[in-house]
Structures are given as structure tokens and as C-alpha cells.
Amino acid sequence: MDIDTRFDKIETRLDKHDEKFVDVLTRLAHIESNMATKEDMAKLEATMIKWMVGLIFGASVAAITVMTFVLNNAVPKTPVQPPTPIVIQVPAYK
Structure with missing residues (x-):
């Protein structure tokens, strides 16, 4: 060639x-x-922080609610005993 x-x-x-x-x-x-620009990334970061704080707060409230319910109902409550009647003996009338 x-x-x-x-x-x-x-x-x-x-x-x-x-x-x-x-x-x-x-x-x-x-x-x-x-x-995406730096401004877009800053907005995204702020939105993500808001969501994370909200999710953590919501999960905490839900966990405390469940724990309160379970702890209040886990131990069977003893039935309330009626008070012993008071018997007053009056001496016989003469």
C-alpha cells in the first residue's frame, strides 16, 4: 500500500x-x-435534615407510646378487694 x-x-x-x-x-x-448547582444541593441538604429530624422525632414518640402501653398492660392488675365490713355490736337495751 x-x-x-x-x-x-x-x-x-x-x-x-x-x-x-x-x-x-x-x-x-x-x-x-x-x-444540580450548589444552591440545589444546599436546598436538598436542608430538606433531608428536616426529614431526618421529623422521622427521628416521630419514631421516638411512637416508641414511647408503645412502651407505655406495654408496661401499663404487661403486669396483671390485682382486683380491688372490697373493704372489710365494720360490725358494731351494740349492747342489749334494758
């Missing part, structure tokens, strides 16, 4: 690669326009 034909083949392949590279750059530009 002649060196000029080899250079022509290489040049055509490089042209194809250049076209693909331009396509990749346009896709990356589109993706970059949709990327």
Missing part, C-alpha cells in the same frame, strides 16, 4: 471520530445544563 492511501484512510477515520466527538460534546452540554 502506498503511504498516501494510508494517510487518506486515517484522515477519513479521523473525520468520523471528529463527528462523533462533536455529538458527544453536544450531549454533554445538554447534560451539563441539567446538572
Whole structure:
């Protein structure tokens, strides 16, 4: 093969690669326009912190409620004994 034909083949392949590279750059530009900014990340962080605090608070309240219910009903309560009647004996009337 002649060196000029080899250079022509290489040049055509490089042209194809250049076209693909331009396509990749346009896709990356589109993706970059949709990327999150620092402001978006700060909002996301604040929202996540709020949710975590709320979930922890809710889980704590639920756990305390369940523990209170279980501890109040776990031990059977002894029935209340009626008080012993008071008997007053009055001496016989004369």
C-alpha cells in the first residue's frame, strides 16, 4: 500500500471520530445544563435534615407510646378487694 492511501484512510477515520466527538460534546452540554448547582444541593441538604429530624422525632414518640402501653398492660392488675365490713355490736337495751 502506498503511504498516501494510508494517510487518506486515517484522515477519513479521523473525520468520523471528529463527528462523533462533536455529538458527544453536544450531549454533554445538554447534560451539563441539567446538572444540580450548589444552591440545589444546599436546598436538598436542608430538606433531608428536616426529614431526618421529623422521622427521628416521630419514631421516638411512637416508641414511647408503645412502651407505655406495654408496661401499663404487661403486669396483671390485682382486683380491688372490697373493704372489710365494720360490725358494731351494740349492747342489749334494758
